[in-house]
Amino acid sequence: IFLPHLVASLEVEETYIMVKPDGVQRGLVGEIISRFEKKGFKLTGLKLFRCPKELAQEHYKDLQSKPFFPKLIEYITSGPVVSMAWEGVGVVASARKLIGSTNPLQAEPGTIRGDLAVQTGRNIVHGSDSPENGKREIALWFKEGELCQWTPAQEPWLVE
Ligand code: IDP
Ligand code: MG
Secondary structure, three states: OOOHHHOOOOOEEEEEEEEOHHHHHOOOHHHHHHHHHHHOOEEEEEEEEOOOHHHHHHHOHHHOOOOOHHHHHHHHOOOOEEEEEEEEEOHHHHHHHHHOOOOOOOOOEOEHHHHHOOEOOEOOEEEOOOHHHHHHHHHHHOOOOOOOOOOOOOHHHHOO
């Protein structure tokens, strides 16, 4: 099967990554940020806050009809989350690979969920599933002026 969201593109993209409340409570914020930093992606937005119910519902609106939806909203609003915007070539699909499968027991070792989580309902991190959703989610979770455009000193050592 062709899984377009798993094929890394050659385009510079943006993705919305979020450490969910269990990741924050378990002290995994640094570890999770570190995986994306070390890979070579560029952080362009970062904040810790407790997200309102309406925002969680809008973010997960495609899952509205699922039986687990109310519990998902309860989970995401149960404590502070760390919202991040990351930029880079092929970042959307690459971040999904770094994160691993939705069910942490099926996620490969070496991935964030594969190494650090056990249950789908406590899978510690979110990543956008397409470039379109990356843009949509960053616009949803960040206000104007909260994002920062900059050139990392390491850039010429990462990209030819
Ligand atoms: P993803 O986060 O890997 O993109 P989605 O299918 O988009 O996975 O689901 C969004 C989130 O909803 C999951 O990360 C997980 O927290 C939660 N979720 C998905 N399926 C289930 C389930 O069957 N039970 C409980 N929670 C679920
Ligand atoms: Mg998803």
